[in-house]
Amino acid sequence: MFKQVLIANRGEVAVRLIRACRELGVETVAAYSTADRDSLHVELADRAVHVGPPAPADSYLNIPSLVAAAVTTGCEAVHPGWGFLAENADFARACEDNDLVFIGPRPETIEMMGDKVVAKEAVAAAGIPLVPGSNGAATFVQAQDLGAAIGYPLLLKASAGGGGRGMRLVDFADDLEGAFQTASAEAEAAFSDGSLYVEKALVGARHVEIQVLGDGEGGVLTLGERDCSVQRRHQKLIEEAPSPGLTPELRAEMEDAAHRGCEALRYRGAGTIEFLLADDGSFYFIEMNTRLQVEHPVTELLTGVDLARAQFHIAAGDGLPREGRAELTGHAIEIRINAEDPAHGFLPAPGTVTRFRPPLGPGVRVDTHIVEGYRIPPQYDSLIAKVIVWAEDRPAALARALRALSELELEGVPTTRELAIDILGNSRFASGHYTTQFITEAAPELPSLREA
Numbered sequence: 001m002f003k004q005v006l007i008a009n010r011g012e013v014a015v016r017l018i019r020a021c022r023e024l025g026v027e028t029v030a031a032y033s034t035a036d037r038d039s040l041h042v043e044l045a046d047r048a049v050h051v052g053p054p055a056p057a058d059s060y061l062n063i064p065s066l067v068a069a070a071v072t073t074g075c076e077a078v079h080p081g082w083g084f085l086a087e088n089a090d091f092a093r094a095c096e097d098n099d100l101v102f103i104g105p106r107p108e109t110i111e112m113m114g115d116k117v118v119a120k121e122a123v124a125a126a127g128i129p130l131v132p133g134s135n136g137a138a139t140f141v142q143a144q145d146l147g148a149a150i151g152y153p154l155l156l157k158a159s160a161g162g163g164g165r166g167m168r169l170v171d172f173a174d175d176l177e178g179a180f181q182t183a184s185a186e187a188e189a190a191f192s193d194g195s196l197y198v199e200k201a202l203v204g205a206r207h208v209e210i211q212v213l214g215d216g217e218g219g220v221l222t223l224g225e226r227d228c229s230v231q232r233r234h235q236k237l238i239e240e241a242p243s244p245g246l247t248p249e250l251r252a253e254m255e256d257a258a259h260r261g262c263e264a265l266r267y268r269g270a271g272t273i274e275f276l277l278a279d280d281g282s283f284y285f286i287e288m289n290t291r292l293q294v295e296h297p298v299t300e301l302l303t304g305v306d307l308a309r310a311q312f313h314i315a316a317g318d319g320l321p322r323e324g325r326a327e328l329t330g331h332a333i334e335i336r337i338n339a340e341d342p343a344h345g346f347l348p349a350p351g352t353v354t355r356f357r358p359p360l361g362p363g364v365r366v367d368t369h370i371v372e373g374y375r376i377p378p379q380y381d382s383l384i385a386k387v388i389v390w391a392e393d394r395p396a397a398l399a400r401a402l403r404a405l406s407e408l409e410l411e412g413v414p415t416t417r418e419l420a421i422d423i424l425g426n427s428r429f430a431s432g433h434y435t436t437q438f439i440t441e442a443a444p445e446l447p448s449l450r451e452a
Contacts, residue, residue: 009081216268244432
């Protein structure tokens with residue numbers, strides 16, 4: 001195992017990784033920007049290195065600064081967390097070029113899966129079904145032709161990235177040109193690549209992802225699925241597992257597909273293969289995330305496998321906890337708490353947390369980096385906490401999640417807490433019969449989405 005690791009990230013994920021390292025007896029060096037000088041991850045780490053001013057481009061996205069921080073402090077490895085440079089092949093190469101172990105997949109794997117067009121070709125070769133769409137990046141004229149051939153609605157997606165940026169749903173042919181121009185410009189700004197590919201939009205589908213661990217030599221452990229269908233603007237709000245939409249047979253089929261894909265890639269580390277699941281049980285590859293996911297605690301509670309610690313073990317050459325399929329026990333739900341105002345279009349709400357009391361009790365876990373008096377900076381993601389619960393079955397998990405949210409006290413900034421309570425108490429969600437259209441369809445029934 002490593003002696004010292006640079007945590008090249010911030011916030012809740014940095015805290016999560018530092019705690020995992022402490023359990024493993026690994027010393028940590030926290031990278032931090034000026035805005036995060038007094039953050040919890042800086043306090044918890046054994047050492048801390050200032051890597052730049054608040055703007056991400058000058059700090060957490062600054063590859064030379066992060067590599068220098070690792071080298072000058074004598075680190076053996078770098079963990080990128082999620083977001084920022086976690087799926088950046090150039091960062092992984094820069095680490096390797098400086099004799100640092102990048103705790104994640106090989107650079108070529110990141111590069112392949114980061115290019116959505118190439119990724120689709122790779123998984124198709126492994127026999128994983130794809131959503132009907134363009135064969136690579138498409139011009140506007142090609143998108144027009146495809147719309148005429150496979151019908152609307154269409155989904156435009158950035159070839160070089162994800163997270164909802166450069167993505168547009170097009171319901172009618174007359175809307176295509178404007179949506180194409182807007183999505184391309186957004187993709188260019190976010191990823192320096194304005195190319196788009198086109199897919200048939202499967203409206204009314206579920207978003208289901210399979211968690212995987214690979215040893216880089218063809219060994220694979222799949223750890224069940226997570227249902228991530230409750231989203232706003234393609235960003236997840238609530239995740240649960242097992243998915244209410246899967247039978248044991250369908251779960252096995254999806255895990256087998258994910259296993260084949262990872263085996264073919266000789267995948268190394270933690271990742272997820274994401275699918276759209278149609279109401280007839282057919283499923284289609286969306287993308288692969290070559291990193292730890294925000295919602296990974298759901299799988300940890302369901303399987304008993306610590307995914308963060310597994311990443312460190314794999315990177316250190318210790319191999320997988322086991323191979324095959326992990327056993328799933330009970331039901332788990334994660335609720336993301338964002339500093340946003342749901343009644344005003346989920347407007348980010350930076351500010352000072354004046355009161356914070358996390359919920360406690362059996363089956364409740366809270367992952368966060370905030371404390372009372374913490375000032376949420378405007379430069380970064382609005383996620384400030386995650387409430388994760390486990391219980392023996394779905395009804396018990398729902399009841400526990402509602403209990404936990406009722407105990408959560410977080411004041412000083414608007415948050416998505418009340419929206420989460422509305423969603424979990426909604427009969428449509430409670431029934432388990434929901435899709436990626438849930439927020440749109442249930443909006444009139446969710447009081448927290450209405451202005452006071």
